Amino acid sequence: MKDSEKYFRRLAMSVVIIGGHDRMVCQYKQICKQFKCKAKVFTQMSAAMSKQIGSPDLIVLFTNTAEKLKVIGITGTKGKTTTTYLIRSILEGVGHKVGLIGTIEAIIGDRKIPAANTTPESFTIQQYFAQMVEEGCDSVVMEVSSQGLMLHRTAGIPFEIGIFTNLGKDHIGPNEHKDFEDYKRCKAMLFQQCKLGIANIDDPYYADIFRGATCKVETFGFSPKADLRAENVNLVSKPGYLGVSYHVAGRLILMWRSISPENSACIIR
Numbered sequence: 001m002k003d004s005e006k007y008f009r010r011l012a013m014s015v016v017i018i019g020g021h022d023r024m025v026c027q028y029k030q031i032c033k034q035f036k037c038k039a040k041v042f043t044q045m046s047a048a049m050s051k052q053i054g055s056p057d058l059i060v061l062f063t064n065t066a067e068k069l070k071v072i073g074i075t076g077t078k079g080k081t082t083t084t085y086l087i088r089s090i091l092e093g094v095g096h097k098v099g100l101i102g103t104i105e106a107i108i109g110d111r112k113i114p115a116a117n118t119t120p121e122s123f124t125i126q127q128y129f130a131q132m133v134e135e136g137c138d139s140v141v142m143e144v145s146s147q148g149l150m151l152h153r154t155a156g157i158p159f160e161i162g163i164f165t166n167l168g169k170d171h172i173g174p175n176e177h178k179d180f181e182d183y184k185r186c187k188a189m190l191f192q193q194c195k196l197g198i199a200n201i202d203d204p205y206y207a208d209i210f211r212g213a214t215c216k217v218e219t220f221g222f223s224p225k226a227d228l229r230a231e232n233v234n235l236v237s238k239p240g241y242l243g244v245s246y247h248v249a250g251r252l253i254l255m256w257r258s259i260s261p262e263n264s265a266c267i268i269r
Helices: 003-011 022-034 049-053 080-093 122-134 146-150 180-192 206-210
Strands: 014-018 038-042 058-061 070-075 098-101 105-108 111-114 139-143 159-164 194-200 216-221 228-238 241-250 254-260 263-268
Touching (some): 070 180, 080 098, 105 122, 122 139, 146 180, 159 180, 159 206, 180 206
Parallel strands (some): 014 038, 070 159, 098 139, 194 216, 216 228
Antiparallel strands (some): 228 241
16 A cells, blocks of 8 residues: 555545536545545535535645637547647647647647657646646647547547547457447547537548537538548659648638748638
């Protein structure tokens, strides 16, 4: 038994938790029970709360730091990591200070913290958000895994934008998802807690993922139905370089912002 655990069990403290998220109430109480602490949890503020709190040994207050950041979440089977770095680079190129949370690392200012999970535990995410605000970040781009959604690690985060890259039959097994339907259901959860969902309309499971979406949805892809689509696609191949060239078309509003006499940025909404 760890010394900290012995300490808390010996004290048998009374704890009041204020804030957090409704879905985390059972987990908060379970943690307190583990350390033999008596817990009261108030995820919602009420007029009678001051009388209900009593005189606890410890008060834990969760504040919504995420509201100080524009949070962009990327989900999908493939492409999450690449997309997070691309978006971070684009936003920083037009003057934003951007944090990052993903499979490889978390980036907070000049610090790079190696990652244990694609989407960290909820407490760690909120800790990173607070540190990003202290570092002067105005935005954060993060990978949102199906496991993170299933285990409610991102519950309560007010995502400004959610992005869906694609879906494949992966992450199905005893320690992940029981079947493909469960995998799809968890991926779709992101689009019930963001303001704007951006989707790969060419993916065969696009309609399934967005069937229950509560956000505004904009699409990209090769399909003529896409809001933002690639046309006249050509393979570009030369020594040391492989890529594609294409013309961007679709239902767009283009706003140009001059960055320097030699450079400008195109913001697509």
